[in-house]
Amino acid sequence: MSFCRLLRRAFSTTTKSIRAISADLDGEQNLKRLVKKFKESSELYRFRTKTPIYEETVRRLANAKRFRAIEELLEDQKKYPDFSDEGFAVRLVSLYGKAGMFDNAQKTFDEMPERNCARTVLSFNALLGACVKSKKFDMVEKIFGEVPEKLSIEPDLVSYNTMVKAFCEMGSFDSAVLMIQEMEKKGVKPDVITFNTILDCLYGNKRFSDAEKIWGQMVEKNIVPNIRSYNAKLLGLALEKRTKEGAQLVEELRNIGVKPDVFSFNALIKGFVNEGDLDEAKRWYGEIEKSSCSPDKWTFETLVPFVCEKGDVEYAFELCKNIFQRNRLVGVALLQAVVDGLVKASRIEEAREVVKLGNTNSYRNYNLKLPSDE
Known part of the structure; x- marks a missing residue:
């Protein structure tokens, strides 16, 4: 067998093994074992290149508030030579940020020079993003003002857009708008993301006329909505x-x-x-x-209660069937309200069908009950 064929077979085998490992991690319900398996799998270089696996594992642990487990998992990654690569270090900083663990993100950023890992605007943006995701808004302006000067880094479009996002989340809409002027002074052209971030906040906070002014600015600058x-x-x-x-x-x-x-x-x-x-x-x-x-979860959670309130139980029943057909996760109370409304309208068979769908579907047991069963 030629060397090329052997190489292709080895690559194919490794790819299959990574898929198997990913499936095993996805199916692992014991979070302590999940961390152990993850650390063992990290010994494979190809596994360490799979950012989505890292993101999904940290997401699961964060949702379960297993922050010590996240720290154990991510700190273990620093023993690999990959940590000398800025891209790998940025991943760790960003993951800590997504978990709301800013102190760990800052520590990781500070450790990069010890591993001869360059800190450029890429890692600066990751730190700034981690600060925003962790909702450490009191530190955002400090980091933006001090770190670039200290490291001789020029903030780029991503940096400014992150600051715009931070100001919007703080409710400092005027500061977000002023950031556009600051960008332009520095020769950084705002883009559609810059304006969309501000528009989301202004329209969403019932500042319609202010949002329309920003829309006008966007059009003037030839930025296509x-x-x-x-x-x-x-x-x-x-x-x-x-x-x-x-x-x-x-x-x-x-x-x-x-x-x-x-x-x-x-x-x-x-x-x-x-x-x-x-x-x-x-x-x-x-x-x-x-x-x-x-339709997504939000669609159903907006429409179903309203339909029930209006007494259209037949339509509510159809919506419920669609929820289960599409495997949408919604609140138990929403579905139980439909069951109760159907029973009240003497539509017992439809009510039983919703209960059955709620309790026997493949993705969640809602434990729905007919009112008479309580």
């Missing part, structure tokens, strides 16, 4: 109870070739729910079904 920009405006219109204007906007988007997504439809559904218009809320749910989109 994308679907996220329009979705922010749709939500703003919904919160202003101007959802019919939002519906007209969606039709205009279709005419200019901008494809609405599930967030577009959800904004309209939310708006019509807020305005008490059941027919329009149902119509726009139907538009999701007609499109290439799929």
